[in-house]
Amino acid sequence: MKRCLLLGLLLSLYLPGWTQSKGKPPITWKDVTNWKAISTFGGTQLSPDGEWMAYVLSSVAEGDAELILQKTKDSTQYRYPIGATTFVPMNYSDDSRFFAFKVFPNAKEKKAASKTPGKPLPEKVFLIELANRKKTEFERVSSFAFNGEKASHLALLLSPATPAMTPTAPKGRDLLLYELSSGKTQNIGNVADMNFNKKGEWLALTIDATEKAGNGLHLRNMTTGLTSIIDNDKARYQSLTWTEKGDGLAALKGTQNDKYKTDVLSVLGVKLRGTTPELTVYDPGKDSLNFPKKMKISPNRRPTWTEDLSRLLFGIQKEDLAKKEAEAKKDTVQKPKPSPVSEAEKLAKIKADTTIKSIEDLQKALAKVKTDSARVAQRGGTVPSQGKDDIDKPEVTIWNWQDKRLQSRQQVTEMQDKQFSFLAMYDGKKFIRLTDSTLMTVRPAAKDLYAVGLEDQTYELETSLDGQNYADIYVVDLKTGVKTKVIEKLYLPSYASSPMTSEDGTKFTYGKDGHFYIYDIPSKTSLNLTEKLPTSFVDTEDDHNQKKPMVPMLGWSSDSKYVLLRDVWDIWKVSVDGKEAVNLTKNGRKEKIHYTTRYKLDPEEKGINLKQPLYVRMYGEFTKKSGIGRIDVDKKGNLVTGVKPLLWEDASVSNLSKAKKANVYVFSRETFTDPTDYFVSTSPELTSGKQITKNTPEFEKYAWSSGVRLVDYVSDKGDTLQGALFLPAGYETGKKYPTIVYYYEKLSQTLHAYTNPGYSGTGWNPSVYTSNGYAVFIPDIVYKMNDPGMSAVWCVLPAVKAALKTGVIDETKMGIHGHSWGGYQTSFLITQTNLFKAAAAGAPLTDMVSMYNLIYKNSGTSNGQIFEGSQGRLVAPWENWDAYYRNSPLHHVKNIQTPLLLLHNDADGAVDFTQGIEYYTALRRLKKPVVLFQYKGENHGLAKLPNRKDYAARMMEFFDYHLKNKPAPDWWSKGIERSQLEEHLEKRILFNK
Template sequence: MRKHLLILWLFALTCQLAFAQDSPKPMSWKDVATWKSMPNSGFKLSPDGQWMAYVLTGIEVDGELILQKVADSASKKSFPIGNANFASFEFSENSQWIAFKEYPKFTEKQANEKAKGKPLKEKLHLIKLGTADKKTFEGVGGFSFNGEAATHLIINLPKEGNGEAKGADLLIYHLASGKSQNLGNVREHALNKAGTHLAYSVDAANSQGNGLYLLTLSNNSIQVLDSDEAGYQSINWTEKGDAFAALKLKKDKKYKQEKGTVLGVKNISNPQVTLYEPAKDSIGFDQKYTISPNRRPMWSEDLTRLFYGIHPLVLTEKETPKKELNKDSLAAAESVKIAKIMADTTIKSIADLQKAIAKLDTGKVSGKKSNDAKKPEMTIWHWQDDRLQSRQQVLESMDKNYSFWAMYDVASKKHIALQDSSMRDLSILPKEQFALGSDQQAYELDINLNGQMYRDYFIVDLKTGARTPLFEKFYQPSFASMPRPSTDGKKLLYGKDGHFYVYDLTAKTHTNISEKLPVSVVDVEDDHNVTKPLYNPLGWSSDSRYVLVRDGWDIWQIPMSAKETPINLTQNGKTQKIRYQYRFNLDPEEKGIDLTKPVYIRTYGELSKKSGIATLAPAKTGLTAGAKVLLWEDANIQGLTKAKKAAVYTFTKEKSNQPTQVFLGDATLGNAKQVTENAPDAGKFAWSSGVKLIDYVTTKGDSLQAALFLPANFVEGQKYPTVVYYYEKLSQTLHNWANPGYSGTGWNPTLYTSNGYAVLIPDIVYKMDDPGMSAVWAVLPAVDAALKTGVIDETKMGLHGHSWGGYQTSFLITQTNRFKAAAAGAPLTNMISMYDLIYWNTGSGNMSIFEASQGRFLGGPWDNWDAYERNSPIYHVKNVQTPLLMLHNDKDGAVDFTQGVEYYNALRRLKKPVIMIQYLGENHGLGKIENRKDYSVRMMEFFDHHLKGVPAPDWMTKGVPRLQLGDHLDERAF
């Protein structure tokens, strides 16, 4: 009997162990390192839509490329691509080939990093689709097929040696014959769209053979277009591929920059070269300028004009003209010296006299120091500087390299400067009849102070270069107001005073095109301190007859003809709370919205959180408007693409507990099938059991929503520890998959739900002058509403946010004691001191952010002291009872490190439980993988202790003395 019982017990134990091994487990932070998934842009279709490829990559694991026929899953093959941060793979235009790079393996990278060896080489693999043929090229750089022709594979080979020559080998592989040819010393190359011609420049040792060349790929013939002891660069083909422009640059010892020449090449079957040399145009070209290498030259569409950049020449120090000495002043100075020496009674000998002369000889002439005198390193900050000195430092390189557009008329052989320093920006409009110029220098100081955007606009005639004012002090509350051209280049759409207008460049008339709409196009949900911001328009139709705009819900088609009336193309957006958000651009080469074809639109249910894709029918007279729903699900659906040469469509779909997958279908997207196996190890881990959508009303009466992500293995009726996370409005992420990874903030909701936490993400809307209190008014009611679900354990709630969310966290714990732990990343803690600090990443001051952007204050602290103080965590620090973990890095270029230090020291002075983590040299978010790993683990340990009762590690209870930090980090590293 005992024997049978023992056998049954062993059998049960074996089954239990087997079940435990097979059942999904919580994902640990160590598991993240070897997690493989498909990155963004990690999927591609062949142009004919018959083949697909996607990559799976990981942080500390080697990736793979999956290749298969779309209709035949049995054809699937996997190829190793090494440890790739950004995988590189391309199909040929004729859909017969695929090329992809293989990077060094993770172990090779580790060993090389440890040995501090030379850069590891990469491989390129070429496969003929449908065959087992694979050719490998060793030690490569970039690659590309030759466009539409798809007859050659062009491969960059890394430059060998450190010589002055800028050229390297270019390998041209003939796909049909399998033969290779090598072009040496190629500095730059570019293929035309058809793939028939390769333009390239040579840059060799001692400039021998330098020049601009054209290779005809069909017969392998090479033509020398220009040759000189100069550098050739910036090759730029026309869109049609029937001509190209380039620059030739020569050194001139007199100047710091090279002097440039523009080359234009057209009639490529029998090349005709236009050469414009400013140095020989002393009448038409200001010789204080030269052609700039910092702007790519280009042909006009009709090949009659060349456009290029110019910038001022700067003399070298040797050539800088020296001011002539004033002989009278010099003589007077010498007389003063002699008088001083004669009056010096301490001179007793020749040696004393020499010392006295040396002492007086300070090297000053006319009050200026000689060149060998040391100069101080300093900055002068002046109150009337348009830009802060810190901003000038950030933009210094860009300012030095700034260039102005100019034009050369080939027939008249005339150069025309199109802009100067009084008009800093210029956009050449379609068809090159006009250009839109703008400048904000007159308002830049005020823009940097209060954030309200103004700009002057001009119209430039590209036939004559004549400039005509269009707007003076034009107000731009948002990007939507900026003028944007029609596809024919004859009209401009712009926003003003809550309406959209069209300016006719030929007739010079302004027309309000939105005043007849029965709805407003003002974004009433924008709660920043700006006046009448508009919803971004979808843009112009391809024939320039219509403009498509949004009212936040529906899409309206507005005609340019007064005989037609605006049409609501979608009809049900506002009534059913469906947002027709944006258009999928399925043709990268399109010019405007082609309304003769179905227009695909991304849809989103504001209250349901559903998403999908709909089409707008072609705009025809008498056609009944209304969107046709193709997909509409409780999921996050987006990323619609189309095969270039076939009616094969793909889109992505994901849920909060289902990794992103690619689906493939026809133009109706009906019966679409999943074609990827993203996150192949997903079945090994436990994910969130689902989501709940929470409706709530804020203290101020706003109706908002929150996303509640259930923990893995959720049991109805059981309560769970919960982390509340926020950043303005995020309830729209209800169906978003958060791919496991080490983020720059330590936060990943998927890891928390996998490990038994519920995650609540509420929306926050803001009231002016109360950014902190707005969080209190929104978050606490959201928590109250979520508690009614029975999911959240009220005694085990934590808070987390980063940056602006970190500010909300640091403020919330001064207003409530409901939360048992809080983690704040890079928080703003003193709105008064933060106002006057610098956003070092851009060099700009914070005041414009506080007044017109995220801060949402009316004016500065001096005029609004109570509001700034009321919303500053530091002034309510006595109220804090919640243990706080704070991340703040010493090189934070967004929220100054002193904000973290100020809050930490105040809490520490009051003996409040606070720990601040600082990673040396890190910015606003963590960049180094070792730091990301470390903080991700620490933050979860912090919440595990306070919300789950897990024993606290020593670093939390005792801290880590400086002398023991090295050992501590060694023990934790993984």
């Protein structure tokens, strides 16, 4: 017995994965419903003083969430149920004394409310005084905000007691101003919108009351409590926008005009430089000389002041149809005006009269027509005629070969096109239009001296054909409005080649022919920054059909004298005059470490401060380690070369942030077997990191993967690649396991990525599969031009052979799965090998010839440009028909021996439903084992929770049958007749509850 106890102790020390899973059940799809985890986006927040960390545990399916307030220095913790939500608005006061967050109805309440649509469910806000945990609740809150740096008040805009029934109904609601020091509350009525400036000294309010009585733009001084009425009218005020300094406010004012369907807008600008707010107004109705005809100020772009408060920037767009015109048409139909009968109508009526037999009959008929016309005119009516509104118009779309954009694309962007706004400016004296049909979009640079624009309309047709992007680059002088084309037909293989402006607003970078250039706006000169450097900034890891795509740059220095560039491995500091270039990281290429990211620890920074240490993320290409390093500064305040690794682990380390007002740092860490958690350190060295979150409270209840292995292999084309092998729960050395092979281009970097159990839109979840005794293998695929399908064969099969040598995988029980592009790889692989015993393909491309000429419905663009310029990695089919045939799964369908599970939805807007149907019907004709799941109304992936649950369970049943010798599900073994489908679904729903 003692020996057994000792053996158990040794096993617990040396086989943690094995003991973790021993005796614990695997997680089932039923269990996933109750799974909670830290929200990926907006799920954490650190207080400005670094004393508190808030994080949200939300349900991955349909349950309720919980907010945890954790003290960073000790174990003090507050927990609050916050209802059914995945995103929680939350914020600290700037002095870190208070914390406020939204509370939502719970899942049970939402479900009950769904039975009575139209009845709004109120949302609350909880205000917590962190020193004593005092909680104040506010009911029926729409939005809330602390007043910035002043931190004296919490403003809460309440939801209306009854929802507005019409668009023109007043939008005003009660605004509560809660004084944090005293707890006193003031109610301000009829507030439509509110916005504090950054310092919190001023609160801007728009008033929108019944009958527009008292409507206006108000400014409240948060120190004195006095409110100034800046503008007051029977109008609607909207789009409040403060300058960053908080010394200027811009807004839109809308008044009714019988000529137009919607309010006619003007622009208001308020300056707060003196003791009295100064108002500037631009009303286009009073500027018939400069404001373009048939245009209006756009409600879809917020107006802004330039930094020096000398000019207002705003949008203009095409005007709406005039109300009077619409009403006139309506009146014409309901109360037609008298109109004379035309000679043609008279003649037509006479010709149709078969009783006319003689000249006398003809004379009588002419007299009668004349009399009838006069009588109709006296009655105020009109002779019936076919007007414009009476014509039955054909419903037709006309596709012309010269269309710059496909008609389908125009349909997708129709509303966006109608609402498109052109940038304009008012300098206090004159209106100046900054963009037009020749240059539609510009982006103002820092300091608002210039704007830089890309115009691609000239090349839009060619881009829509082959996926190669070009643009003309313009500079707009924001003081004069003068537009200048500075670069013609710049090739844009990726976003990294697009202009990035400097922090002083006088320069921009761009990529061309594999180099980065600096364009100096005042001198109108370009300089090649990188041609003399001993490295290349071309992204050699990008294997799409693009010429010399650039690695994205990290950014400009705050003094605009340097740019930080990345080659594939290292970070370079390069002066804008091209005379200085320093490799800051030094060892990236040599040690195969990617320096991928610079952490922006000050969210309000303006450029990269090179006088302060730089924190960067590190990733080992072949070790899969990751961490955080620091580039230090010397005593003179200059960056020194070389990186000091602070964290470097066999884990995924990321998400570094810093408290606003303290040296408190937070970073995340995860592995495939350890959920994502956050750690806090009070040292710039990130030492002694203390875990402050507890993710996935259900994690310890279930069996989990025993660990990961990295598999090295060489593709059939000589590429050195890797695959991530995830061990099953309870793994025992020497025992072989059923395995699912999953892929999507390169994914070996996910070796240390944690995955929450969940119902994905594709049915796939590696954590659930490994918990249930499967190994999961994810190999990398790199692509050769004109062979996207064969590339999978050349990479995946060697990867599997290498993985088999680990002894983990049972070669007789291997399945494959992929979705979308991965679904295509799956559909193709089973035509080239019988190595796999089962395959599941989601939304696969199956016929490359027909797919090329179909529409990508989600965007309205053609698949051709994706094939030639993006993921397809093919030339046009008529340039190489053989490439399309040899890479089309359908072309090799007779070879298939592998049972196939297909998922393809009828509303798929990425891979047309016909692709799945083509493959299914071909396989059925050949009597190959295949089942197709089609979920009604679903797009490229499953969105509805019942569908996600259903398919996830069915896919595992499919693999369990083929790889684990479990009983075949009835839907696979014999199918489900349409007449029996409802009963079948009801049984499954009851079974899965």
